[in-house]
Amino acid sequence: xxxxxxxxxxxxxxxxxxxxxxxxxxxxxxxxxxxxxxxxxxxxxxxxxxxxxxxxxxxxxxxxxxxxxxxxxxxxxxxxxxxxxxxxxxxxxxxxxxxxxxxxxxxxxxxxxxxxxxxxxxxxxxxxxxxxxxxxxxxxxxxxxxxxxxxxxxxxxxxxxxxxxxxxxxxxxxxxxxxxxxxxxxxxxxxxxxxxxxxxxxxxxxxxxxxxxxxxxxxxxxxxxxxxxxxxxxxxxxxxxxxxxxxxxxxxxxxxxxxxxxxxxxxxxxxxxxxxxxxx
Numbered sequence: 197x198x199x200x201x202x203x204x205x206x207x208x209x210x211x212x213x214x215x216x217x218x219x220x221x222x223x224x225x226x227x228x229x230x231x232x233x234x235x236x237x238x239x240x241x242x243x244x245x246x247x248x249x250x251x252x253x254x255x256x257x258x259x260x261x262x263x264x265x266x267x268x269x270x271x272x273x274x275x276x277x278x279x280x281x282x283x284x285x286x287x288x289x290x291x292x293x294x295x296x297x298x299x300x301x302x303x304x305x306x307x308x309x310x311x312x313x314x315x316x317x318x319x320x321x322x323x324x325x326x327x328x329x330x331x332x333x334x335x336x337x338x339x340x341x342x343x344x345x346x347x348x349x350x351x352x353x354x355x356x357x358x359x360x361x362x363x364x365x366x367x368x369x370x371x372x373x374x375x376x377x378x379x380x381x382x383x384x385x386x387x388x389x390x391x392x393x394x395x396x397x398x399x400x401x402x403x404x405x406x407x408x409x410x411x412x413x414x415x416x417x418x419x420x421x422x423x424x425x426x427x428x429x430x431x432x433x434x435x436x437x438x439x440x441x442x443x444x445x446x447x448x449x450x451x452x453x454x455x456x457x458x459x460x461x462x463x464x465x466x467x468x469x470x471x472x473x474x475x476x
Contacts, residue, residue, distance in 0.1 A: 197220075197221040197222070197223060197224050197254055197255045197256060197257075197393065198215055198220050198221070198223070198255065198256065198257045198258070198259070198370055198371075199222075199223045199251050199255045199258045199259065199283070199366060200212050200215070200222060200223070200224055200225060200259045200350045201225045201226075201227055201240075201258070201259060201260055201261050201262075202225075202226065202243065202259075202261030202263075202289075202458050203226050203235075203237075204224070204226045204230075205226075205261070206328065206330040206333075206359040207245075207261060207289060207328075207359045207362045207363055207366070208224070208226070208259075208261060208363075209363075210308075210359065210360045210363035210364075211259060211362075211363035211367060212224050212235055213363075213365050214250060214364055214367040215294045215361050215367050215370070215371070216234070216235060216247075218367065219372065220371065221236075221256065222235055222236070223235075223236045223237075223238055223240075223251050223252075224236065224238070225237075225238050225240045225248070225251045226239065226240075227240070227241055231241075231403055238250050238251035239342055242262060242263065242269055243263075243268065243269065243270075245270060245273040245274045245276075245277050246277065247430050248274065248277050248278070248281075249277055249280075249281065251281075252277060252281030252282070252283055253281045253282070254281065254282055255278075255281055255282055255283050255369075256282060256284055256388055257283060257285040257286065257287075257289050257370045257371075258283045258285070258286045258287070258371060258410055259286075259289070259366055260274075260286060260288045260289065260313075261286065261289045262288075262289075262305075262306070262309060264424065264427075265291070265302065265303065265305055265306055265427050266268070266305035266308070266309045267305045267424060267426075267427075268305075269305070269309065270312070271308065271309045272312060273313060275313070275316045275318070276383075277407050278318075279316070279317070279318065281293050283318065284318060284319060285318065285319045285320075285370060285376075285389030286313060286316070286318045286319070286321070287320075287321045287322075287366050287369050287370050287375075288309065288313055288320070288321070288322050288323065289304055289312065289323050289325060289364070289366070290306050290309070290310055290322050290323060290324045290325070291303055291324060291325060292324045292325060292326045292327075292382075292442065293325055293338050293430060293434060293442070294306050294307050294408045295324055295379075295381065296434075296439050296441045296442050297430065297433070297439075298432075299432050301364065301426045301429025301430075302401040302426045302427050302429060302431070303430060309320050310322050310379075311411075314377075315324065319376040319377075320367040320376065320377065321375045321376065321377075321378050321379075321380065322379040322380070323362060323365060323366060323369070324379060324380065324381045324382065325362055325382045326354065326355055326356060326357045326358055326381075326383040326384065326442070326446075327354055327356050327357065327435075328356065328358075328359050328360050328362075328381060328387060328436070328457065329356045329357060329358050329384070329463040329464075330358065330463075330467075331356075332393055332397065332419060332460075332464070333467075333470060335394075335397070335471075336470050336471050337345070337346070339397060339401075339405060339471040340471060340472065342406075343398075343404070343405050343406060344405065344406045344407075345390070345393070345394035345397070345405055345406070345407050345408070345473070346407075346408045346409075346410050347390040347391075347407075347409070347410055347415070347458060348392075348409065348410045348411065348412050348414075348415040348432070348435060348436065349389075349390065349409075349412075349435045349436045350389060350390050350391040350407060350409040350447075351389050351391055352389060352390075352436060352438065353387030353388055353392070353443065354387055354388065354391040354434070354435070354438055354442060354443060354448075355383035355384040355385065355386060355388070355443070355444070355445050356384045356388050356393070356460055357382055357383055357384045357449075357457065357463065358384065358457065358458040358459075358460075358463045360458065361384075361453070361457050361458055362382055363383060364404050364453055365380065365448075365449060365452050365453065368452050368453065369452070372413065375452075376442055379386050380407075380448040381446040382445075382446060382448055382449055383444070383445050383446040383449070383457065384457050384458070384459060384460065385445060385456050385457045385458070386445060386459065387443055387445075388459075389406070389439045389459045391407045393460055393464075394406075394407040394461050395407075396461045396464045397464045397468075398473055399461065399464070400461070400467075400468040400471070401468055401471055401472065412432055412436060415432065415434060416428055416429075417442075418435060419431065419432070424469050425438060434446070
């Protein structure tokens with residue numbers, strides 16, 4: 197059995213589907229939201245590791261998606277619960293920035309979690325993901341209401357990643373041998389600016405989307421409404437002044453899946469309904 201934490205989110209839901217389609221028994225873990233039909237669901241809170249026990253009892257593998265970039269989690273307690281339940285293989289969804297900005301306070305909790313997993317005695321794999329295409333869901337309300345996207349750093353490009361590709365990679369490393377002790381960097385196939393992402397959403401909808409550039413200060417104020425300050429500052433640093441490594445396209449998705457990573461335009465077409473006015 198494979199346990200998937202964060203099972204109802206943008207990565208977890210397609211991962212559950214990929215694993216069940218492959219014939220695996222899956223336990224979906226989330227705080228409250230029910231799992232897809234036919235999948236065992238166990239509500240749990242990673243900030244209370246003991247609540248994970250019913251989910252991992254009898255499990256062989258665990259996909260670990262940590263909330264809040266890992267801040268405040270007792271990773272050692274989580275690992276002890278997982279090992280006691282029978283887990284022998286673990287895949288952690290981490291951030292590309294752990295590697296590109298190892299001195300950043302924003303990503304220090306994830307760095308600690310990576311280190312704990314690497315010394316856990318489990319067969320581990322770390323997936324360091326670039327920024328997700330699904331972050332564009334944050335623009336959905338303004339696209340529906342005004343056909344407008346507002347974002348900072350409109351002409352800075354990054355290789356944003358389709359969450360479905362993370363899910364497929366995670367399914368592979370959880371099911372296949374040969375990935376133990378590996379850290380993979382996952383990116384999209386090409387750099388995309390926020391302005392270009394807005395245009396891709398417009399193309400998916402069949403009508404133009406206006407792009408309005410937001411100042412960094414204004415963006416920070418908005419982001420503080422739903423993200424901790426260190427994570428906001430780290431995110432803005434990547435969006436505004438990315439390193440060469442953060443703009444580089446990684447080969448790991450293609451190497452693991454045998455195909456190129458999906459582009460933002462493909463993601464936008466699949467999710468066009470979210471941005472349509474009739475979805476209000």
